[in-house]
Amino acid sequence: MNYQKVTPELVALLADITGPGYVIHDDREKMLPYSHDEIFESGYTTMPEVVVKPRTAAEVSLIMQLAVQENIPVTPRGAGSGLSGGAVPLYGGILLSLERMNSILEIDRENLMVVLEPGVITNELNRSLAGEGLFYAGYPLSLENCFIGGNVAENAGGARAIKYGVTGRYVHGLEVVLPSGKIMELGGKRLKDVTGYDLLQLLVGSEGTLGIFTRITLRVLPLPPASAVLLAPFPDVESAVKAAPRMMIESGIVPAAIELIDRRSMELGCRFRNEKAPNMQQAGSYLLIEVDGGTEEVERNYNILADHCLEGGALDVYVANTPSTREKFWKLRAVIGEAIKAYCGDNAAEDIVVPPSSIPALLAETESLSDRYGLESVCFGHLGDGNVHIHLLKKEDTMTDEKYWQAIHTMLEKLYTIAHQLGGTLSGEHGIGHKRKKYLPFVLGETELDLMQGIKAIFDPTCILNPGKIIGPDPTPEE
């Protein structure tokens, strides 16, 4: 890629667009936070040449026009909470941060829609909606930090997809700045729309490679009056994993969430929070199950599901049906990623998704491959929708970094192939970004890759927007 370098003249032009207070240049310390996301592995850090923080779609458009004219790559960035290197400015260039576009523009109760800017923190939206008796159903576990814009760019999944689906289901309108700088309006406050090809859903999950979202219209729902969370320790992973689909089939209940926490994840999470989980001595794994709905419905349903847990071998079932106890149980689950990172800074954090019934096979294969390559696997995640986060750690401290990463690479090739054979794929919600780009051919054919490449070229003919992510030419190391 023959991009041009950012010059002082370009920095001055950017400052003309946003005002000088919103351009960072020549200040390594201030630019450092924009050089990486929350990815676990090292090696996914690149410094931008300049950081710019526009406030409006018009400013974003001017920045893109300038970038095209000067042939400088642009990397858009939300909260930087991604886990695939999608917001890392691989080729330097302009880092376009959407942090200042953080207003909730409208809560439309009549149409059950909200209109907001991309920099709104996901849980801020829910706090604003709660007073209106509404809620947004997206539930990524980074919801206290991540931006709605990033949720849309990654088509974030999270813990409640089993009942509520993923982010894309709730996105009905987008204002998008295209790489050319053109501003495009898609969709709106309407529940149906078959007016031509679905460009809107094509942009959802495009990881900032096709356009930059500057305004988002989301559907919201009436807040369910009640919810409850069950925490059920099981003697091992197998029994928990098998109990989950059975309880849904036999009860006809679709819980809002069915999360799996294996013993090691729970240990690390508890240690990190300096807490204790129940039955730590005997439990090989835990299920965290949430039900929501009407008050009587919730009580009825959690009792039925608790019985199913016990029939499926649970050692006990603990019920949380007050806000504080529910939050306590959820925290045990939500903290695990951070806890693993604190325990072992550098590890492969995976995001495989398979048909839920294939999870036992996936976890068995993971264990056997981990043993073979001298790795330790820690598993937790969204059991109900088949999306399990597998973290692969060094088993022996004596393993060199080089050997460790070689083992990871070899194991991932095998694991992705197995996931594909089981009817799954390599990312359920974290995305491809830079990290999984080279592994795409393990799950996609040449035909799909060619079509994706073609789509990228239509939206971004000069490959100026977030190059090196998902598809297209591989990055060359920075000079």
Place this chain on the structure above:
Amino acid sequence: MNYQKVTPELVALLADITGPGYVIHDDREKMLPYSHDEIFESGYTTMPEVVVKPRTAAEVSLIMQLAVQENIPVTPRGAGSGLSGGAVPLYGGILLSLERMNSILEIDRENLMVVLEPGVITNELNRSLAGEGLFYAGYPLSLENCFIGGNVAENAGGARAIKYGVTGRYVHGLEVVLPSGKIMELGGKRLKDVTGYDLLQLLVGSEGTLGIFTRITLRVLPLPPASAVLLAPFPDVESAVKAAPRMMIESGIVPAAIELIDRRSMELGCRFRNEKAPNMQQAGSYLLIEVDGGTEEVERNYNILADHCLEGGALDVYVANTPSTREKFWKLRAVIGEAIKAYCGDNAAEDIVVPPSSIPALLAETESLSDRYGLESVCFGHLGDGNVHIHLLKKEDTMTDEKYWQAIHTMLEKLYTIAHQLGGTLSGEHGIGHKRKKYLPFVLGETELDLMQGIKAIFDPTCILNPGKIIGPDPTPEE
């Protein structure tokens, strides 16, 4: 478009692919049903040169390879129940009927997924699922005739989108034959997937212009134990239309359906079925409301909604909570399209969608424009999701056809512009096909149209698949 004509040699080659019993050629009577869909207006009929009925994806692939090689256009067809001319073979050529690919291949209870061929009738699927305690949530009102493949190709909406969303939400896997003849597998039995651009949702709603679906994986849900249907006559359209969003906001209940039937629609439907609706003397409109869920929840909810109807001015509320009474109420609604067609064969059947709160404004504008152009408007449809079917009839029998269609054209340009200003668009569920192609610029900008054109060119560089639909060159009249 310089397509070649179908020759006896090509017919013989097609017969080699499918067997001679599945090729129709030189038989006008047998080909006639394949020359049109269920569109209301005349002028959307074109004879194919040959009809072919493949049984497998491999056969579809061979047909496409042959078509590309010989430069013959191919129009795929499901049940032919579409309402936008999408399945009409505008350029003659090969009509590819999917009617023989009609097997339900798998009902996977563990993963709540079904795998089926495109020619399965939508309600056949539900009949097969009911015994398993499952259901498919798509609910187009042509469900006794239409094919699942057509539902996916049109991204069918229907009556339950307000609670359950449109077809696309349930499509998790597709086997697709591309115009080149290549067979592509997308998605599978997984609830999350962010592995590259979302080609699957791009194909949903592409109206057979990007690829031909040969196998479909749909998510299904546990069948709700109970449901009830309310029929509430209102003194006029306005009070019914205003009551609907208010009852949702105030109760926090999202019904499975809120349908509007205006007085004239109800009269025509009743006459067609030789039945009577309640309060026909006083009622200016009716709401049909369905709630589903747990037994107690349903009883509680329909009572709450009935009270809201009465508070909103309903003359009365009738409750159907047995299968036969529920079906009776639904039939009153489902028959209206057919009844209007029987009453007045040639009329403009519209499919505008707006934010639900804009429906009163849309209907007021419709009435005023109809008066201005000497037309009669009949309105019914999916009030809850903002998608109302407006039929425009001649008011005076003395109006010439030429004047009538000129009035329709002028009024539609105005109506679409108003729909766009109200935050809506020109089709919620019937699609663009051939019928609405020329009106796209009233609601889409040049940028969107260019991107759609680019996407079409990537999938179908020689424009061999369903030409003249949605986007691309306009058809020339048949020689």
